[in-house]
Amino acid sequence: MRRILAVIAAKMTSALAKLTGHQGTNIGGELALRLCPDILTWFGSKVKDKIIFVTGTNGKTSTNNMIYSIIRQSGHSCVCNQLGANMNSGLISAFINSSTLGSLEWDYACLEVDEASLPKVMAHIKPHIIVFTNIFVDQLDRHGEMDALLDKIKTAIKTSEDTVLLINADDPALVSLGDGLPHMKYYYGIETETDMGSKGLARDSVLCKKCGNRLHYNYCYYGQLGHYTCQKCGFTRPVPDFRAFLEDKTGKRKLIVWGKDKDFIVETDININDTYSIYNTLAAASCGALAGNTPETVLNGIETYRPQVGRMEKFYIQKPITLNLAKNPIGFNESMKVVSRDSSLKTVAIGINDLPQDGRDVSWLWDTNFEILQEVDESIYGYILFGQRRYDIALRLKYAGVEPEKLIIAENLEDVVDGIVKSESDVGYILLNYSLLFDIQKILKERNEGNETYHVPSVS
C-alpha cells in the first residue's frame, strides 16, 4: 500500500509541477523515492518480459526511443523514459508517468541510463539487455577518468550475470570493456566505409586498452569508432553479429542491417546528412532483433519513430502556426508544397543551422526548389530567416526571385515567433532543420493558446 501511495503522491506532485510551470520530469520521482526508497526495485519486478537499458556517451535518447517504438510495434506495453531523464529519480518518474492505478504492470521497460549512474541504477534493477552506444573519451578529462568510469561500469555489470550485452564493435573502449566480462555478448558494427564528418580524427590518439600500443585503423568513422586493430597484442574489432551496410545515392542513403545468419535483414532509407542516426538505428535494430522481433516489426518501429518530432505540428498564437522539420531538399520541397497549397496570407519562417547533426554543408539549399514559394509570392506576406545560415537562405530566396524587401533576418528565436504573430498575415509556417527544432518548439508550446498541439499526417 505504501508503494501505491507513493505513486499517487508522485503523480500529484508531477501534475502540480506542470501546473506551476516547472518541468515535471524528475520531481515526482524524487518524492516517490523519498516516500519509498525501494520503489525502483519494486517497479522493476512489475516488468513481465524484458528490461532493456541503453547507455553510453552519445545517442542514448534516440536509440532508446527507437527501441521503445519497436517494442510498441510488437504490441507490448512498455515503460520508457522518453524525455532523457536518466538518473534513478528519472527512471522512477518514467514508471510513474506510464502507470495507471488500475494497472501497475508492463511487458517491457526501455530505459536510457546515464553511464555514470549505471552502478546506482543496477543496484535496484537488473536488466535483461544492456545496449552500449559508445564511450567518448573527449567528454571526459584525460587523466584516468575514462578508465575509472569503465571500471565502475564493469563492477556494476558483474552484479547481474544473466544480463546480455549488446556492444558497438566499432568502439575499442566498449569492446575492451566487454572482453573483461564473462557475460553473453553480441556486437553490432558498420561494414561500409563512410565519412561521419570527422574522418581520421582518432588515428593518432587511440591507445590499445590491453597493451597501450597505438591502435591501427583501417577505417575511421567518427571519434574512435572504426575498424581498428592492435598490431602489438592482436586486440581487434570483433566480427559483428549485426552488420550495417550503407548505400549512398544522390541525396539519399540506404541502411541495411544483417543479422548473423542473414535470416534477419532490415533495409531503411535515412537522411544522408544525418550520419549520427546510423549507429542509433543500427543499435536499435540489433536490440529489436535480440529481443526476438521480426524484421517487419523492427522496420515498422524504426519508421514510426522517425517522423514523430516537429512534423507539421500545429500551434495557435493569435493565428495558426505550423511547425515542420525538414532536413534535405526532398523534405523542404514537400513542406513548401504544403505551404503553397494554403491560400491564406502567410508569413513563412525558414531556419537553417549547420551543426554536425544538421550537416555542416548547406549547399543543398541550392538544390532545393524554393521557387515553389516564389510561385505563390502574392499570398506570402513576408519571410523570416533565422538560424546560423539565415543569410544563405535569404540569398537563396533572392535568387529564386523573391523581392529582398520581403526578407527579414531574425537574430533570435523569440523574434521569429514575434515576427509571425505581429505580422499582418493570417497564418504562419515555420520550416526548419534539426538543431533549431526543440528550442523553437519550446517557445511555441509556452505561448500556445489552443489546447494540446496536434499532429496531422507527416508529409516528408
Added chain:
Amino acid sequence: MRVMKLTMCHLYPELLNLYGDTGNVLALFKRCQWRNIQLDVIEHHMGDKADFKDVDIFFVGAGAASEQSMAVHDMKNIKANLKDAVEQGKILLAICGGYQLLGQYYQAKGGNADGLGLFDFYTEPADIHFVGNIVVKTEDYYLVGFENHIGKTYLNGLKPLGQVISGFGNNGEDKTEGVRYKNTIGTYLHGPLLPKNPKLCDEIIAIALKNKYNIANLEELDDSLEIKAREHILKSMGQK
C-alpha cells in the same frame, strides 16, 4: 535598345551536379537578367557533339568519383575544343570535382584516375576531409565559400586563384586556392560560389561582354543582401 545576349554551356549536368552547383548557374542567369542581358544556358551531355562556337562561358560542376571518371572519358572528345576556348580567353568555371578532373590526374583512395590533362596541376589523395567555411584573397577581393573535398591539389607552377586566409584550399599546405589561367577559374569553393561572391560573378559577366561586344562597363546592382551575407560569414569566422 540592343539586347545583349550571352551563352553559357553547362557541361555534363547529368553527372556533375553535387553541392548546389545550379546555384552558380542561377546567379549568372539572374545577374544578367537584372541588367537586361539575356543569358542562354545550353547543356552538353555525354555523347553530344561539340558545338561551342556561340559559347561565352563554360561551367563544370562537382560530382562523385565514378561520375567524374565518366565525364573525363567523354570529355576527351571535346578536349581540343575546350583547349581552343581556354586559349581564346573564353571563360571556363570549374568547381571542386569538376576542377580536379581538368588536371593531369586525381587520385582517390584506392584508385588512380586520369584527368583530362587540360592543365598541368594534379590531385593526390588526402588523409583528412577538408570541410568547412573558407575565405580566400584574390588580387581584388575576398572570396567566401564552403569547401568539402578529400583531394590535395598541387598547381605545378600554375597561378592560384587566390591565397587562403582561413580554411584549407588546394591542399591544406601551401595556402593556395584554386587555379587561374587566362579566364579559366578552377576552385574548391562551393556553397555555391557565385551568389555569395557577386564581384566574381560580375567579373565573369564583364569578361564575357568584353569578349563578345567589347563593352567594358557593367551596370551596378543592389548587393546589400550579398554584402551582409558575406559579412555574416566573415564575422562568424573571426575575420572581421
